[in-house]
Amino acid sequence: MKQDDSREQKIRSVNACKESFTAAEPQGKGKMMKRIGQKMTDWYVRPFGQAQNDFNAAAADALATLHQQLLVQQAALEETQHRLNETIREQRESLARNQHLWQAALADTETYLDRALCAADPASRPVAGVPPMTQLAGLSKEDLFMQLQAVKNAGDTVALRDALAQLKTQYDDKLLQALTACDEAPQNRPLVILCPDLQSADKAVAGEAQRLYALLKNASRYPVRLISLCKEGTAVQSLGDCSTVPEPLLPQMIKACKPALVILCDTTTAIANAGKGCLLMQNLLLRLVGQKPFEGLGGSLMQDLLHLCDYDLHCCCVDSDMAADGMQQLGFRRPFVIGEDRGFVALAEQRAANDLPYGLIHLSEWDRQLKAENQHLIKGHSALRAYYERQADAQAVSPDALPYPQNCYVLMQQQSITGLLQYFLRGKGAVTILDLSPAQSGIAPLLSPFGDCTAAPTDVLYDKIKGHYDVITLFDLLHHFAYSDRRKLWASLRSALAQDGILLLNVPNLRFALPRRLQKGWGQYPLYDVCFTKETFYRELKENGFAAQAMLPVGQGLYSVAGVSRNEPISWTAVVTAAP
Secondary structure, three states: OHHHHHHHHHHHHHHHHHHHHHHHHHHHHHHHHHHHHHHHHHHHHHHHHHHHHHHHHHHHHHHHHHHHHHHHHHHHHHHHHHHHHHHHHHHHHHHHHHHHHHHHHHHHHHHHHHHHHHHHOHHHOOOOOOOHHHHOOOOOOOOOHHHHHHHHOOOOHHHHHHHHHHHHHHHHHHHHHHHHHHHHOHHHOOEEEEEEOOOOOOHHHHHHHHHHHHHHHHHOOOOEEEEEEEOOOOOOEEEOOEEEEEHHHHHHHHHHHOOOEEEEEEOOHHHHHHHHHOOOOOOEEEEEOOOOOOOOOOHHHHHHHHHHHHOOOEEEEEOOHHHHHHHHHOOOOOOEEOOOHHHHHHHHHHHHOOOOOOOOOOHHHHHHHHHHOOOOOEOOHHHHHHHHHHOOOOOOOOHHHOOOOHHHHHHHHHHHHHHHHHHHOOOOOOEEEEEOOOHHHOOHHHHHHHEEEEEOOHHHHHOOOOOOEEEEEEOOOHHHOOHHHHHHHHHHHHHHEEEEEEEEEEEEEHHHHHHHHHHHOHHHOOEOOOOEOHHHHHHHHHHOOEEEEEEEEEOOOOOOOOHHHOOOOOEEEEEEEEOO
16 A cells, blocks of 8 residues: 555655646746857857958958068069169160170280381281272171060061061161271272373373372272373273363262262362363372472462361372472472372371362352452451451450340350369469460450450461460461461460460361351351361361360350251350460
8 A cells, every 4th residue: 555655655756747847948048048059159259260360350360461571572573673674774785885895905005006107018907908898897697686585586477577577777886887887987988190281291100190090909908090181072981990181071970989088190280270170179299390389370270279188178198308399489388398208108098088078169269259248358467457447446356235145145255264263273273374365255254263365456467476485375367368478376375375385265166167158058157267077177286386175165055057068166265375
C-alpha cells in the first residue's frame, strides 16, 4: 500500500513539474535564445565585424599609401626620363659644338699650312687647282640623327615608310645645301686674267699675262681663265681655259663666268674702262706693266677709279717703287710692288676672298643721280669746309629733337661713346681730350665729365694738330674724305696722340649702307662718304700705323633693309690706338 502511494505521489509530482515546465516554455525559450544570440553576437559577430572593418580600413590605407608611392615613383621616373633626355640633348649639342670647334681648328690649321706652303712652294699645295666639288664633305649621323632614330625605332611598315620618307627629304635638303654652298664658294669662281689681244699687245704685257696664267694655274686654289680682248669679231673663241673675246661681248662673258677676281694686265689703267665700263664694279687687281700707269687716262675714269679705291674694291700691282709712289701721289692706296711669285699668288687669293659689295655705284653714276634731284656732290677740302661752315651754327644733335628711329640711333651712339670712355679710361683720372667732331654732332658735352675737353674748329683738320692728347674724338667726319686726304689726317692724328692715347671715332658699315642707299637712291646722299667692312677698316688702320682695340656695333635692326642686312649695325664706334 505504501508502495502504491509512493508511486502515485511520484507520478503526481512529475505531472505537476511537467505542467509547470510546459506553462513556462514559451517565455523561457525566448529568453534563452535571446541570451544565446546576445552572447554569440558579443563573442563572435561583433569582434568579427570590427576586425573586418579594421581590416578594410587598413587595406584602404595601404592601397592609398601604395597609390601615393606609385605616383611619387612615376613622377621620379618622369623626372629621370626628362633629365636623361636633357642630358642626351646637351651631350649631343656639346658634341656638335666640339665637332664645330674641331672643324674650325682643323680649317685654321689647314689654312696655316696652306699659307706656309704658298710661301715656300705654291705649286706643291694639295688644294692647288682642285675643284671644290671634289672636296664635298659627307653628311654625318649628327646631321640626320632624328630621322635615323625614327627609322631605327619604326614599329610597323607604315611608320617605317614615313620615317624613310622623312630621311629622304632631310638628306635631299642637306645635300642641296652642301652643293649650293660649294657652288657659291669663292674657290669655285675663277680668277680671270684679262689683257689686250695677245697677238697685237705689247710684248711685255703679253708675256706677263701668260706668265701669271701659268703661275696661278699651277699654284692657286682657284680655277684660272685667260681672256684675250680683241677689238673686232662677233663670237667668242675658246680653247680650254683660254678665250679670245670681242670687246662688245665682254659684259656678257664676265656675267657668265662670275669671276672671284679679275686681274687686268696692261700698261695703263685705261683697260678698266673696257666693255663699256663693265669691269669697274668687279673685284679688280690691276697688274700694271711699265712706269706710266696713267698715261692716256681720262679725268672721269680717274675719279671713278679713285672712288672705288676709296672703298678698297680695286687693288694695283706695279713693277717698281717709283710707279707705286706716282700712284700714291695721285690719291690711290699704295700699290703692291711685284716681287716673288709666291707673293703674287698670296695677293691674288687674298683679294679674291674679298666680298664684292652689292649696291655700290661708280662716282659718275652717283653724280648723275644727284643731278636728277637738283643736287650736287659735296666732295673735297673746299666743299667740305664750306659745308661745315654753313652747319657751324646748327643746333647740336639731340635724340629728343629727332624722329624715330634716328633718335634711337643717336642715343645708342652717344651711349656707346660714354660707355667706351668709362671702360678705357678707368683708373686714369682726368685726361686731356680733343674733339674734332663737327659742332652739330653734339659730342663735346658728353666728354667733359672725363677730363679737360677742347672742341677744335673744323679748320684744324686741314693743318697740323697742335699739342698731344690722351683722347681724340672724331665723329661723322673721317669717312667724308677721300683716301688721300684720310691718309694725311691719319698721320696728323697719330702725331697728336699722347703715349697710350686713344682715338674714338665712328665707322659707317658698308653692309648696311649700300642696301639702304640702293633702297632710297643715291640721289638722297649729297655728301661724299666712304663706308667700310671690318676687314677694309682694319686694313686701312694697318696701312696708316693704327690698330683697333674695340669695335662696338650700333643700331642693329633699327631700319628696314634687305633680309641679309637686317641685323647689320648702322655703324661701329671704334677705339683705335697707334700701332707699336
